[in-house]
Amino acid sequence: MKVYDKIRSFILAMALLLTTFLFQGCDQGALGFVEALHNIVGGASDLLTSFHNFATGNTWAQYKEKTQEARRQASISPSRMCVALDHSSGQLSSLQVDMDHVRDRFCTCKAWGTCGKGNCSCDTLCPDNFEILNRGGQEMGPTDKEDFVIRNNAQDFAGVHNMTGGLCWGLAAMNSRFNHLAFFQPAKPKPTFPDAESRGRYYRYIVDSIRNNSPLDIDGFSNLKEFSSDTQIREILADVIGHEWGRQAISFQGISSISTSSPLDSEDAISLVNDLKYRTENFQTPSLLFNVKGDAAGSAHVVLVTEVRNGPNGTSILCIKDNAMAAITNNNCGNQMIVERSSGKITYKSTGNADEEVGFAQIAHNENSDVVSQINALRARCLADKSGCYRSIFQQETMDIPRDVF
């Protein structure tokens, strides 16, 4: 028992250590990791199955709890989430000024998460939960404008078996990352460069940053479609997408998910649908890894799920953003998976193709770590963006504030 306690202590120390590597704050993430480690060290002999529910999933689940808690608090008290500034601060309300006017003119806060600048206090603009992923709709990639010009065009090769084989995983992961992390600034001029090399280095930095889940501005472009239409950028994107595909598909985690094409049973299918629904309602576009029944590896494909709808006769409809299809076909839920909740049967109906029965399906293993990284990175950016907020209001002596405001 003594040794066991010491192992537990080490697990805690290691978990905290590793968790701290990954997050800006130190108040999150440790518990799930400890639990996962505890499960393994506590006696599970088969690592392959023990790792099935590994630590990052628990960290994602903690954000789910945080999101739910924040919403619960918001419903009983206006102080936690969206709330007009003059209600959240007694000091400010005593000034009896039009705070919205002040904020518009002097506050450097930007609208983040669900809260708009008009109805949020500065200290609630950077929620530490899924709300931070809200990019005003861009995060869901609703149209082909939020998609790459490059497609998963495996048919470029004469002998490729199955249309889904290609760079799907890299395209799906990078598409989602761009939609969550790229801040397109069409009104700003495109940067100019003395030569192709320096331009190439600049855009490689941008693409690499997004790949590493770091948000940044992209000046002179309106959206991802326009950005990826630039030939030089498209070449860089193709390289990085190829690398990202490799990181996911060549890995042990990727391989373990193409080892079966057995369809889900009803319970697992309902659980998957519920999980996807929750995620899409919380500003995420989960990567869905699936194959066609009876063809485990030959048909393995990764797409994004952008919405889950209730269909007729007890079915659920998954709106699919498929990188193997022409981007425009994904608009308005043009490609769908129909899930029969009673049997678990999933049918993929994609534009111009015969219906296919889906075999195995699961949320891709990179999804949770991507979301966790994005929350941390977006929060860091949000906090930096609004750093001048209170200072600009209170440090009047250093600011050129017109007297008529007060």
Next chain:
Amino acid sequence: MMTKISRSILAMCMCCALNFKALAVSDLPPNFKQLESQALKYLDDKKIDNEKRSALYLLAGREFYSYGLLDKSEEYYLKALNLNSSGKKAEAYINLVAIAVDNGNKDKTLKRFNSAEKYFKEHSNEKDSGVSLWLKTMDRVLRTPGKGSYRYTGLYGHYAALSDLRNFIEKRQYAKALSILNPTSISEASSPVVLISYDILRVLVHGKVEKKTLKCVPIQEKAAIDDNGYTIQICGILQDYLQSKKISPERLSKLEKYLSAIHRDKTYLLAAIKDLQ
């Protein structure tokens, strides 16, 4: 329950603020290295058996891998492999290959693949259908690209096909390279290296090609003046060649410089372009 050391690590963690955006393994602040070494020293001081130790290392490797911290992931996977334990290690063998692929290190990739292959021969119970496909694909990509029938299966199809294309071009087997490409499918949506390889190969194999039929021309026509990646540069070289049967040394030098700076793994295209003359 918590020991002194875990409490101290907790306290240190609580004091830290690490910007994830700037995180790179080489940039880990000294206090993190110190924390890690403290934790590892603690582990080494105690009599924890290798099975549990290995499980911890594998989990650490997986966590770092999932966040793209591949240097740290590699370190922990190697620790797991270096332990004399009986636990399953398929994950470490496979992900160490994946890390070497990500780093673009061919020698290391092959060396690690050899080790993985040996491991799975001795541990066939860990070789399911997914692992079997992975072994087959990696064998083909790393050892025998371009051999066998030209049929590329699903998830790994593009990877294997690209590998074949590159191999044929590097070996100057241009007709074979051209034969694996599907002309009816290549378009602006294709991978740029596939599109421009198709144009180069057609000119190399067929000699006379109508300039307007080059797949790169519509892209070139739409490109902004400063949009001058390798597709546009090579397109210009090909058009000049089709007109004058000559390649401008200045253009070639500029392309070489550009590829070396931005797309080092595409420099194999240069030899093919030089072979036009």
